[in-house]
Amino acid sequence: MRRELNRRLSALGETIVELVIKMCGWSAIVFVFAIFFFIFREGAPALFGTLDIKEFITSANWRPESTIRPQFGILALLAGTASVTALAMVISVPAGFGAAIFVSEFCGRRTREVLKVVIEFLAAIPSVVWGFIGYMILNPVIIWVTGVPIGVNVLNGGIILALMSVPIIMSMGEDALKAVPDTYREAALALGASRWQVIYRVLMPAAKNGLLAAALLGIGRAIGETMAVLMATGHSVQIPHSVFDPVRTLTATIAAELGETVQGGLHYRVLFVIGTVLMLISLIINVTADLIVRGTEGRQST
């Protein structure tokens, strides 16, 4: 009798736990679509109404609160986001891969533990603190070293974003390299390959998917970052001509202006259109990453 009850109870518990886990999985999908829907819905009246789409894409003039004629051109903001992200990637991808290779292939167990903890600690620093470092420390350093008139610029934002992306790229890259079976390393070494050849000719091609995914996730992090770039890039609407020009990014524009717009006004709606643009960019990056990973997987299995 008692055993029967226990059995039933545990079966019930099983069902409940299964349901909860299923809900956790599905909720992620629901949330993503709900977020996309709400952002799009807030922006839609502007997108299909008063917003001049041609000006929106091709103009570098962002004057939403003008009393003469409000202008909503995001070209300079797009250029700002693109330039800061590109510079961050140029710095952080080699640095992140280098760190991943060192941690997974060269250093001893002790060093690895210490290094991983320290580098992953970088990822735990709040973005506003990074922005503060850019604004207060890197700004005068850049002026002092290069002699440029202003130190909050593409270079500053790029360095800060790179520092924020390195931990992600490193820890994902390390996982990818660790996933390569040891037999590969042993076979290559047995053939007389040097350590560098093992890494460059065997490990990196074998771990290509994981490394690519790591780099693309780093890009995603860099594009979506807000507070740090708001403080470090100078927040200035212009198309940059060099890495020493201050710029403004899409995310920083939303962060700085959304709180102060009148709900339902054109400015408010256009900021949501920018949000939609940002989500589309993220979507394209994620889908690309996914396709690349899948493509190479398919080739490997056949």
Added chain:
Amino acid sequence: MIPNMDALTTIWITVAFAASVTVSDACSNAKPGALGSFQGQSARPIIRITGSDTMVNLVQAWAENYTEVRPTVSVQVAGGGSGVGIAGLIDGTLDIAAASREMKGDERQRASVRNGAEPKEFTVALDALAVYVHKDNPLNVLSIEDLAEIYGEQGWIVKWSQLGVRNVACAGDQIIRVGRQNSSGTYAYFRDVVLGSTREYRMGSIDQSGSKDVVALISRTPCALGYSGIAFVTAGVKALKLSTRRGEPSVTPSSVTVIDRSYPLARPLYLYTAREPTGPVKTFLDWVLAREGQQIVRDLGFVPVPRPDR
């Protein structure tokens, strides 16, 4: 499984943390005399003031001093910008909006449509909007005309040498324009007075979110020029003397030149209520405009409102 557990744990920690903060807030609000009487707590009138970043220190100082005068009233202060305050007044989510610019006609209209409000304006202090340069910059005087050519669209002044000075600390000679974000009341006031109603700002200025940030950035940047309230002056920057036209005698920003209106960028600072104030809000506003409130205005580097009877 484990990531889900982590998420759950995080949620629990967040909830617990929020709860503890709420509790500790309630505790710290309780004055010794009112200890243990939560009934008295809930009956305590609250005045919510939000808005102008220029005024946030001033309003905060009023709030702190007012608790000593009337311990039964709680004044809650938040910044964000004049636009935030006025938007809150329109939405009816606060009692008083602080603004460094006048409320626009369409904003008044929206307020009356949204919740039948007839906003009342109170000039509570005067302020000199100062034009700052780095302390090592040799420039001392500037005209509003020149400012328009620096900040305005298609303006011709982009280098310090064009203003007749050799800014040695600034190697590139380029003028770095520092400004405010476009929903700031200071941004709107500066545009209206310096550029007039027909000229736009030139793109490419460094837009800061706060009055303090403008001064902080200029004090670290020898090439920079920017505008912010005179109350935010620090040792690292220099406030320029201003004239309306090139060559006219220039005026130092001070309480005297603000009151006699000879300083060209003298402006009033406002508090707005949704309708004719009554009860605790009226008492608070009367106190702000009386001697004690105006002394705080002076202490914080702003200029008290001149009264005909004083």
